[in-house]
Amino acid sequence: MSFVNEYVSDEDALKYDLDNLWNKYCYWGLKMPEALTYYEVHQHDWCVDKERGYWLFNCGYLMSEESRSGYPEPIDKEVFILHVNGQNIEFILTSHGLGATDLYPIHYCWNIVSMAPSCLPNMSKEKLLTILKEALKVYKNSGIRDLEGNAEVLVEFNF
Structure with missing residues (x-):
């Protein structure tokens, strides 16, 4: 099996504590689980390879306190969590x-x-980057929340 974009079951969202993962990086707006009410489907989404037990979760953009407006504003850095072999690897991309x-x-x-x-103890950086690339090629821009838009996306990597 390979990575697929899908909505996260309530059980998996609790098991992997996705609300708190999101809230750790989201410094503005609503926190989870209230923020899910703004989506058409009120569930977390991820890119998952169930056979290997890997998943990629987008935690959103980092915020900068040093903005021209004086208020925190999103910057061009996104946080992704790649879950591999029972461990979370934090990527800022x-x-x-x-x-x-x-x-x-x-x-x-x-x-x-x-x-x-x-x-990881039994996995090299190169292997983790290969897994990240596999997941991002499927996730593209918005995962399952915009499959139509993702069909128009070509993703490359500078790593």
């Missing part, structure tokens, strides 16, 4: 746009800002 193609009007490249931890 940025992306930049690339030229559109005939088939893909949305074309961008992911870059790693940080990764913690950088390896």
Whole structure:
């Protein structure tokens, strides 16, 4: 089996404490679980490989206190949690746009800002990055919340 975008069951959301993972990085707006009411489907979403027990969860954009407005504003860094072998690896990623193609009007490249931890006892950094790439190729831009839009996305990696 490979990665697929799907909504998270209530049981898995509790098991992996996804509300608190989201709240750890979301410094503005509503916290979970109240924030789920703003989505059409009131559940968390992730990119999951059930056979291997891996998942990728987007925790949203980091905020900057140093904005022109004086209020916290999102910056171009997104937090993703990759769950592998029972452990969470925190990735902070940025992306930049690339030229559109005939088939893909949305074309961008992911870059790693940080990764913690950088390896697991039985898995190298290179293997973790391979798994992250597999998941991001499926997740694309918005996971299951915008499958139609994701069909127009071409993702590349600078790592």
